[in-house]
Amino acid sequence: MTPTREQKIWMYEHMLVSRYLEEMIEEIYMEGKTPAFNMAAGPIPGEMHLSKGQEPCAVGVCVHLKPFDVVTATHRPHHIAVAKGVDLNKMTAEIFGKATGLSGGRGGHMHIFDPDVNFSCSGIIGQSVGPAVGAALSRKLQKKEGVAVAFLGEGAVNQGAFHEGLNLAAVWKLPVIFVIEDNGWGISVPKTASTAVEHNDIRAQAYGIPGHYVPGNNPLEIFRVAGEAIARARRGEGPSLIEIETLRMAGHFMGDAEQYRPKEELAMLKARDPIVAMRTYLMTVDKMSEAEDQEIVTRARKRAEAAIAFAKESPYPRGEEALEKVFV
């Protein structure tokens, strides 16, 4: 399964949208947080887990999905939300805590919910799994079209919810795909110190489902493997597990000094930027011209800028609105 030129451009452009949005968020996040870094200060308070470097996982999978397909994500959700088609303006406003945000400011960056495109996430590690399994079950019971994809970090595979969810999906042969974004780190703990196997695709065997490992953080490879797994699920042949080697280009969250991370690894980050690699690929293989690239870059940047402007201009909720929406 190979992507068309159009699909490749789509992937490239959505990686750019996510990256530009995060770069703008990054800058605004630091307002009010210097010289002393206080998480509570500035226009965007709270934890901020950037996904830069991990964009290939999001686009390589979500390019195969329709709005009716279900995606559950993690505490690091921006790239996936962008690729799944979450309303960018409302998502950004949510990240700013504005009344116009997806949840009116109740959720924030770790709790992006957009039912219009069947996207949700949880800040609790491993808890993307159950809801995806349940959505897949619901589609099966209702004989409704659609698959579910659960994204999780490689650190999450040591959580009980992962193993229970895999088995449940396998035994009920549900249309769900588990996508592990392996960035090698769970906060300060390297994968080698927390996980007993080198690659988690092998764990699929324990549940009798196909497992794939995708090295290289390459959208085209991810496209191929995810495409096959999703097609399989759509045919009613059951779940798959995919582990993708990816790259955390930022700290665990903003403000993380990353003293635990080897200097050589930090020095390599820029050179391993998957967006740069994708651009080079498109220029050499798909003969993307400078002009076409500029057009795509400008389009992506404008979308991000518009979302930031929308968020900035939007009003805050009133304090007492906190009491609303506990129940429907």
Add this chain to the structure above:
Amino acid sequence: MTTVTSNVRKQTIARAMAEAIAQEMRTDPRVFVMGEDIGQLGGVFGNTRGLFEEFGPERVRDTPISETAFIGAAVGAAADGMRPVVELMFVDFFGVCMDAIYNLMAKNTYFSGGKLSIPVVLMTATGGGYSDAGQHSQCLHATFAHLPGMKVVAPSNAYDAKGLMISAIRDDNPVIYLFHKALQGMGWLGTEPASIVHVPEEAYTVPIGKAATVREGRDVTIVGITSGVHHALKAAEQLEQKGVSAEVIDLRSLVPLDREHVINSVRKTGRLIVVDEDYQSYGVTGEIIASVVEADISMLKSPPKRVAYPDIPIPFSRPMEQWALPNPAKIVAAYESMVK
């Protein structure tokens, strides 16, 4: 306070916790530490800093993100003669591992007819106020205090933090040790300066189950724990400007609960306000008020008041979160409504 030294040695709660653990590890080889990012990183909230360097990876163990496994393992190790200190990074994460906590850790002593001792210390971060939303900002005081079989402590300052930690490690029973992020002294979480106090260098204990009067007064008793104590102290200062003398009690422990201490104070002041950053209903505020009313309702000059978190998930957006949190102004207003 039990110890007086001439040199003032101000410490954060984070530092005091780490020092307490280190001192116990030096004298007791059964003590070891497990949790996420507690090794080289020194804990996300700084309370294990220096332990990895001093004691090495055998006794200071970074775990996978497997709370059920390592808290369950702490119970097993404790029953087998060790004294584990384990960290659940945020109290909010109890959901993935509560069975190990309340069905194993809290009950195995009872199930064994008192033959088994389970000396686990489970330390975990509480509290909000910095826009970390509903899965990273809760206090859950009542959730743990409600379930029998675990002691529950929660310091408001570094002196108590060290003394309570040493008591917790030496206790032969499981102890939940709740530390509030805003009091931790980590700059990036904002810091309540009043939580940074003198901490004696030598090991000492603060008894579990004993409240402390942190400010004496005549007209009203304000009871709190962790952040609530600091709100209460600030409210007491504001009330003093208005000629009202407020007594402030720091519960320090939720289990056992020092009811007598509160009752004695209310007997003197005749009025009671309870402050809690945990959800209001079925919580610490109701328990304290019930204890006073059950003891002697006639000592109250007016109905008691509570200043607690409303019964809603914690919102991310700053205006909503700040609106919902307890604060000194709400305590002052509670007093004024009592005497109107």
